[in-house]
Amino acid sequence: SYEMTQPPSVSVSPGQTATISCVGDGLARWFVHWYQRKSGRAPVLVMFEDTKRPAEIPERFSGSKSGTMATLIISGAQVDDEAEYHCYSTDINGLYKVFGGGTKLTVL
Amino acid sequence: DVKLVESGGGLVQTGGSLRLSCTTSGFSFPSYWMSWVRQAPGRGMEWVANNNLDGSGEFYAASVRGRFSISRDNAKNSLHLQMNNLRVEDTAVYFCARDVADPRGRGYFDHWGQGVLVTVYS
Numbered sequence: 702s703y704e705m706t707q708p709p710s711v712s713v714s715p716g717q718t719a720t721i722s723c724v725g726d727g728l729a730r731w732f733v734h735w736y737q738r739k740s741g742r743a744p745v746l747v748m749f750e751d752t753k754r755p756a757e758i759p760e761r762f763s764g765s766k767s768g769t770m771a772t773l774i775i776s777g778a779q780v781d782d783e784a785e786y787h788c789y790s791t792d793i794n795g796l797y798k799v800f801g802g803g804t805k806l807t808v809l
Numbered sequence: 810d811v812k813l814v815e816s817g818g819g820l821v822q823t824g825g826s827l828r829l830s831c832t833t834s835g836f837s838f839p840s841y842w843m844s845w846v847r848q849a850p851g852r853g854m855e856w857v858a859n860n861n862l863d864g865s866g867e868f869y870a871a872s873v874r875g876r877f878s879i880s881r882d883n884a885k886n887s888l889h890l891q892m893n894n895l896r897v898e899d900t901a902v903y904f905c906a907r908d909v910a911d912p913r914g915r916g917y918f919d920h921w922g923q924g925v926l927v928t929v930y931s
Contacts, residue, residue, distance in 0.1 A: 702871070734917035736854070743921040744846075744854070744904065755919070787854050791915055798856040798870075798915075800846075 703792035707801035719775040721804045723788030726769055731791040733771040738785045778808045811835040811920045813905045818925030825895050831888040831905030838886040842908035845890050847901035859908050868914055895929045902926050
C-alpha cells in the first residue's frame, strides 16, 4: 500500500521556524495538502495545493514542494501552533487517497 | 458559516453495525463531494470513503470496502456512513469533511466536523 512519511515529532522554541516534511512518490505528480489537528477539535486546513494558504490562516504558515518531498513551514512559531500536522495527497497513479502519519509539533 | 455535525457514534461489539450521520448547513450541499475520514487512537488519519455530487459514485478505502456504505440525502443536506461487520481496528474518531474534488474525486477537505467516536470491542 502507498504511504507518505512524516517525522513523528518536531520541537521548537517560540519565535523559531518549524519545518515539517512529508515524503511520498505521489508528491512528484499530485498536490499536497496540510491539516492541523488539536486534541478534541475539528481538523483545520492550513495549506492546500502545495503552497496556497486559506484566508483565515496566519501568514507565518507557508508550504513548499520539490520532487517527492513537501514541507510545511511555520515562521516564528507560536505556542498556539502546538498541534498535530498531517499531510494528505494521492499515490502516483491517482488512485489512493493517503495521509502521512502525522507530526506532533511542540512549541516551548 | 459552514457547519458539519456528526452523530451516531458509540460502543458496539465486533460484528455489529452503526450508522453515522453528518448534518450540514451554510453551503450548497449538492455542489460538493463529501468524505468520511477517521483517526484511530495514537494513529494518523485515514480517508474512509467519499461520494460524488448526486451520490451515484461511491469510493472506499480498501480497509472498509464491502463493509461500509456511504450515502447522501441532498434534500436534507446530510451524509451517512453505514458501518457493518465492525472490527476492533475500526475504533476511531470519524469525521465528516467537505471535499473540494475534481470530477475524478481528487482534491482536499476544506471544512470538517468535530468528529464522533466509534469504539468496537471484542
